[in-house]
Every structure is written in C-alpha cells, then in structure tokens.
Amino acid sequence: MQALLRISRGIDALSARVAVIATACVLGACAISAANAVSRYAFDLSSNAWLEAQWYLFAGMVMLGAAHTLRRNEHVRVDLIYGRASERTQAWIDLIGTLLFLFPAIGLMAWLAWPMFTGAYAIGEVSSNAGGLIRWPVKLLLPVGFALLMLQGVSEVIKRVAVLAGRRVVEPDHYERPLQ
Amino acid sequence: MIGHEWMAPLMFGGLVVFLLFGYPVAFALAAVGLAFGFIGVQAGFFEFALLQALPERVFGILSNDLLLAIPFFTFMGAVLQKSGLAEELLEGIGQLFGPVRGGLAFAVIIVGAILGAITGTVAASVIAMGAIALPVMMRYGYSMRVATGVVAASGTITQIIPPSLVLIVLADQLGRSVGDMYAGAIGASLLQVLLFCGFIAALALMRPALVPALPPEARTLRGMALAKKIAWGVLPSIGLMFLVLGTILLGLATPTEGGAMGAVGAVINAAMHRRLNWSMVWQSSEATMRLTAMVIFILIGSTVFGLVFRGLDGDLWIEHLLSDLPGGVAGFLIFVNVLVFVLAFFLDFFEIAFIIIPLLAPVAYKLGIDLVWFGVLLGANMQTSFMHPPFGFALFYLRGVAPREVKSADIYWGALPWVGLQLLLVAILIAWPELVTGMLDKVKVIMPGDVMIDIDVPVYDTGGFDGFPDEPAP
Numbered sequence: 001m002q003a004l005l006r007i008s009r010g011i012d013a014l015s016a017r018v019a020v021i022a023t024a025c026v027l028g029a030c031a032i033s034a035a036n037a038v039s040r041y042a043f044d045l046s047s048n049a050w051l052e053a054q055w056y057l058f059a060g061m062v063m064l065g066a067a068h069t070l071r072r073n074e075h076v077r078v079d080l081i082y083g084r085a086s087e088r089t090q091a092w093i094d095l096i097g098t099l100l101f102l103f104p105a106i107g108l109m110a111w112l113a114w115p116m117f118t119g120a121y122a123i124g125e126v127s128s129n130a131g132g133l134i135r136w137p138v139k140l141l142l143p144v145g146f147a148l149l150m151l152q153g154v155s156e157v158i159k160r161v162a163v164l165a166g167r168r169v170v171e172p173d174h175y176e177r178p179l180q
Numbered sequence: 181m182i183g184h185e186w187m188a189p190l191m192f193g194g195l196v197v198f199l200l201f202g203y204p205v206a207f208a209l210a211a212v213g214l215a216f217g218f219i220g221v222q223a224g225f226f227e228f229a230l231l232q233a234l235p236e237r238v239f240g241i242l243s244n245d246l247l248l249a250i251p252f253f254t255f256m257g258a259v260l261q262k263s264g265l266a267e268e269l270l271e272g273i274g275q276l277f278g279p280v281r282g283g284l285a286f287a288v289i290i291v292g293a294i295l296g297a298i299t300g301t302v303a304a305s306v307i308a309m310g311a312i313a314l315p316v317m318m319r320y321g322y323s324m325r326v327a328t329g330v331v332a333a334s335g336t337i338t339q340i341i342p343p344s345l346v347l348i349v350l351a352d353q354l355g356r357s358v359g360d361m362y363a364g365a366i367g368a369s370l371l372q373v374l375l376f377c378g379f380i381a382a383l384a385l386m387r388p389a390l391v392p393a394l395p396p397e398a399r400t401l402r403g404m405a406l407a408k409k410i411a412w413g414v415l416p417s418i419g420l421m422f423l424v425l426g427t428i429l430l431g432l433a434t435p436t437e438g439g440a441m442g443a444v445g446a447v448i449n450a451a452m453h454r455r456l457n458w459s460m461v462w463q464s465s466e467a468t469m470r471l472t473a474m475v476i477f478i479l480i481g482s483t484v485f486g487l488v489f490r491g492l493d494g495d496l497w498i499e500h501l502l503s504d505l506p507g508g509v510a511g512f513l514i515f516v517n518v519l520v521f522v523l524a525f526f527l528d529f530f531e532i533a534f535i536i537i538p539l540l541a542p543v544a545y546k547l548g549i550d551l552v553w554f555g556v557l558l559g560a561n562m563q564t565s566f567m568h569p570p571f572g573f574a575l576f577y578l579r580g581v582a583p584r585e586v587k588s589a590d591i592y593w594g595a596l597p598w599v600g601l602q603l604l605l606v607a608i609l610i611a612w613p614e615l616v617t618g619m620l621d622k623v624k625v626i627m628p629g630d631v632m633i634d635i636d637v638p639v640y641d642t643g644g645f646d647g648f649p650d651e652p653a654p
Contacts, residue, residue: 019466027461055245068470069477070204075207076204076531077202097201105481106210138242
C-alpha cells in the first residue's frame with residue numbers, strides 16, 4: 001500500500017507540473033490573440049502562423065490541464081445522489097466510475113488518437129493555410145493528454161482504495177460543484 | 181437480439197442512469213457512447229469506422245476558433261473579480277442611487293447586469309453582491325425578503341445579457357452567428373432589467389417602508405468625491421463591457437478577439453487600480469485552465485455520445501417523439517421549456533448546452549422555429565430555474581454568503597416575486613418573438629453591405645447543430 005501511495009503522489013506531482021504548462025497556455029493565448037486582433041486592425045497585418053498558435057495553445061490548456069482538473073476533482077458531476085452520499089459511498093462511486101467509465105473511454109480515445117498523430121508526423125503534415133504551422137505537435141497533444149488522464153485515473157483509484165481501506169494517508173480532493 | 185428501433189431509447193436511458201450515478205459527466209457521456217458504439221458494431225448497425233472518426237471530431241473541437249472565447253471570457257471575469265471590481269461598482273453606484281427610495285436595490289440590479297454581462301457566472305455575481313450589498317441593505321432597514329430576492333435575482337440575470345459567454349456557447353451549439361445571438365438578446369435583457377427596476381419602483385411607491393433610502397450619515401460621498409468614485413470605479417468596467425460587445429456587434433472583431441481584448445483590458449484595469457500582481461494573474465489563469473478543460477471535456481464526451489446516438493438513429497427517434505407532440509409547435513415549445521426548466525435544477529448551463537440542446541435544435545429547426553429566438557428563450561428559462569426555490573443554484577450561493585440572521589425561509593419567499601417576473605419575461609418572449617427577431621432585422625438594416633454582422637468563423641462540427649441534418653460519418 002505504501003508503495004502504491006508513493007506512486008499516486010508521484011502521478012499527482014506530474015499532473016501538477018504539466019498543469020503549469022497548461023496554465024501558461026492561457027496567458028499565452030490571451031496575449032497572442034489580443035496582439036493578433038490589434039495588428040490586424042491597426043496595421044492590417046495578419047499571420048496564419050500566429051492565428052493558428054492561438055488554438056494550439058487552446059488545445060494545450062485543455063489536453064494538458066484535464067489530468068490536474070481530475071486530481072482537483074473539478075470535472076462537473078450530476079450530484080443529485082453523489083452530493084448526499086457518505087464519504088465511503090463517494091469513494092465507491094469514484095472507484096467504479098474510474099474503472100468502468102474513465103479507463104475504457106479515455107483509453108480507447110488515446111488508442112484511436114495515436115494513429116492521427118503518427119500519420120501527421122510521417123507525412124510532415126502542414127496546415128493548409130498559407131504560412132500555417134506544422135501539425136504533428138498539436139496532434140500529439142491528444143494521445144498525450146488522454147494518456148496523462150489515464151495515469152491520473154490510476155492515482156485516483158489508489159487514493160479511493162486507500163480511503164476504503166481506512167488508510168487516510170492521501171486525501172482525495174473534496175468535490176464541490178463548480179461555480180457557474 | 182434487440183431490435184434496432186430500441187437502441188436509441190435504450191441508449192438515452194443508459195445516459196440518464198450513467199449521469200445519475202454521479203461520476204463526472206464528461207467521462208460518463210463518453211462511456212455510454214462507446215458502450216453503445218460497441219453494441220452497435222457487434223449488432224451490425226454501423227461499422228467500426230464510425231468510431232474511428234472520433235479523434236478528428238475532438239481535433240475539430242480543439243481547433244474551433246469560437247470555443248477559444250471560453251478561456252478568454254473566463255479569464256476576464258476572474259481578473260475583474262479578483263481585482264475587486266464588484267466592490268468598486270457596488271460602492272459607486274450604491275452611493276449614486278442611495279438617496280432615492282429603493283436606491284440600493286436599483287444599484288444591485290444595475291451592478292448585477294454589468295457583472296453578468298462581463299463574467300457570465302451566476303455564482304460570482306450572487307456571492308459578490310450577497311457579501312457586500314446584503315449587509316448594507318439589512319443595516320439600513322430593507323425588508324429581508326426584498327433584499328435577498330433582489331440579490332439572487334440580479335445575480336441570475338447573467339445568462340442573456342451580451343456579451344455573456346453563455347450566448348457564445350449557445351450560438352456555437354445552435355449553429356448561429358454570435359453577432360445575431362447578441363443582437364437578439366439585447367431586447368430581452370433590457371426588458372428584463374426594466375421589469376426588475378419597475379418592480380422595485382412599484383415597491384418604493386406603494387410600500388416605501390420595505391425599501392428605505394440611505395440616511396444622510398450613510399452617504400459618505402458627495403459632489404466631486406462621488407463623481408471621482410464613479411469615474412474611477414464604475415466607468416472602466418462599463419467601458420470594457422461596451423468595448424467587447426461593441427467591437428463584436430459592429431463586426432470589428434470576432435468574439436474570440438473581443439474576448440482576448442477584454443482579457444487584456446481587465447488586466448490593464450487591475451493595473452490602473454494598483455491591484456495587479458503576478459499571483460492574482462496566475463491564479464486567474466489557473467482557474468481558467470481548469471474550467472476550460474472541464475467544459476471542453478464535457479463537449480468531447482457529448483461528441484462521443486452524439487456520434488453514436490446519431491449512428492443508432494437517435495436523432496430521428498427524438499425528432500419523431502417531439503414533432504408528434506400534441507399542439508405542434510406550441511406543444512413542442514411548452515414541452516421543451518418545462519423540460520429545460522426542470523433539468524436546470526440539476527444540470528448546469530454547460531451540461532444543458534452540450535447534451536440537451538444538440539438533441540432539441542434540429543427538431544426546432546425542422547418546425548421552422550427561429551434558432552436565435554429559441555436560444556434566448558432557453559437562456560431566459562434557465563435563469564428562472566437557477567433562482568426557483570428550493571433547488572435554484574443562486575439561492576444556495578446566497579445561503580452560503582448571507583449573514584446568519586437571514587432565514588432560509590426569507591430567501592425562498594424573497595425569491596418568489598422575482599421568479600414571477602422571470603416567468604413573465606419568458607411569457608413575453610413567447611408571445612412577442614419580434615422582441616428578439618426584430619432586433620436581428622434592425623441591425624441588419626442599419627448596417628448594409630460593407631459591414632457584415634455575420635462573423636466569419638471557420639465551421640467545424642463540434643457536435644452542435646449546424647443548421648443541417650448531420651450525416652453520420654461513413
């Protein structure tokens with residue numbers, strides 16, 4: 001169990017590191033997009049590479065941030081039952097859900113997304129827009145993001161099993177409905 | 181072997197069960213989709229190639245320019261909120277209207293409208309105003325019910341006031357341009373603010389004891405000091421709102437660019453108020469990242485679900501079900517409004533927008549319903565639900581920040597007249613669709629030819645409705 005919890009802590013730390021990149025993507029996207037708008041209207045200059053950089057960063061914040069969001073327990077739920085359940089029941093729901101929902105669904109997505117990246121990499125696919133960016137880096141984000149999410153799922157499973165076994169070493173984050 | 185005609189209803193039932201189970205919606209949706217995808221492949225209803233289209237769909241979502249507006253608007257809201265915008269606004273406008281009977285309530289409504297337009301989140305508005313305005317109103321003798329009601333109501337009017345993010349997401353899912361969506365929502369949101377102000381004005385005339393004016397000793401700012409407060413605390417925020425809304429409506433900027441400029445504007449605003457620091461910016465952008473990842477993953481999950489559901493002819497089943505309702509278009513509208521009203525107790529806006537609306541929009545389109553009007557109507561409907569006792573989210577948030585002496589009963593009773601006003605708005609929208617559609621025509625007449633309202637956004641299928649029946653992938 002100790003070894004498993006160490007693994008879980010390691011995965012959490014990895015997700016948090018990757019989330020720093022995702023957070024930086026937010027700032028980068030804001031700055032680039034605002035600069036693009038200004039340069040287009042003020043100087044009549046626009047560059048497809050910079051326009052595409054906006055959504056490359058968007059893809060980065062989503063795919064690289066999803067695992068950390070899972071660790072922070074911030075993926076929204078329908079908490080009609082979950083919200084009223086005891087801590088143990090919640091741990092069971094999370095355990096079963098991760099094993100039956102998250103692993104198969106996200107695993108399949110990662111597996112399906114991999115050939116999309118290898119295909120783009122093999123032919124050196126470039127955006128069809130003039131001066132656009134090369135495609136494989138952003139396509140790589142999909143399988144990588146899904147794989148990180150799977151990995152974070154492993155950590156969540158360990159934490160839930162620890163809760164159910166009465167080991168309060170690592171607390172899973174408490175779920176709160178996201179503010180809307 | 182289960183017959184083909186049973187697959188879609190079974191899948192829909194599976195969705196309800198999986199969602200109620202309580203695991204995050206994004207993964208539950210994807211799991212239902214893939215489970216039925218495999219059943220469908222095994223039973224020979226479609227080829228595995230259908231599922232192989234999924235990564236391209238996800239890629240389409242990630243490269244969608246319009247969805248990029250989600251982090252920008254969220255970031256703008258987060259920065260403005262953390263830089264004390266709500267406090268400045270309430271203080272300034274509260275002092276301005278303070279001497280009038282019902283003045284504080286008017287201030288709350290106006291601030292709610294401004295905050296809503298910028299942040300678009302019910303919670304942020306209710307929490308900010310509940311924490312700041314509620315104690316002041318109580319101290320100066322406002323009726324508890326009026327005070328809690330006006331805070332909850334003003335916090336929920338965020339949904340349909342442009343340039344709210346809600347309208348952008350609706351535009352994406354309904355396959356309409358954001359410019360049209362904004363133009364259509366202007367009339368409805370003005371009417372809503374007028375209805376609210378009218379109610380307070382009526383109270384001030386008929387039951388003045390419920391909404392007293394601020395006593396002289398509470399009016400700390402007068403003359404130049406007040407003018408300065410307004411200029412410094414209020415105008416930048418309103419300016420920012422019109423900058424974003426105006427540039428998008430005039431077609432000068434795409435919603436994405438408008439959002440990005442708003443985000444930068446919010447940072448500049450914070451710097452002007454000497455509230456800019458690195459940790460605030462980083463926290464805002466981290467919160468933005470998590471919300472964006474959460475929202476987009478719901479959309480990814482619903483894309484998986486939607487692809488398989490259409491593969492199993494679920495869209496035809498829903499259409500058949502809904503267009504055969506007694507009463508034709510009217511029956512459809514009543515059913516949909518009641519459905520969304522009830523669902524909004526349990527699902528948040530993004531869940532409704534990404535799961536329910538793609539199912540309803542094609543039917544509405546086939547029935548000849550204007551989709552912009554449909555979207556504004558659903559938005560108005562949802563915000564009614566958000567403050568309907570006992571489930572409304574706004575009331576929970578208010579309960580969370582209200583001082584102890586406020587009883588839950590006061591919050592519930594206080595909300596009722598405002599729920600009535602919201603329902604009146606929904607009724608007016610249904611009775612006079614011109615309130616929404618009329619604005620569309622007008623804006624188009626004012627700006628012919630050279631300035632286009634329709635913003636040229638690259639069209640990617642994000643699982644939303646694009647105005648035409650979706651072909652299942654080969």
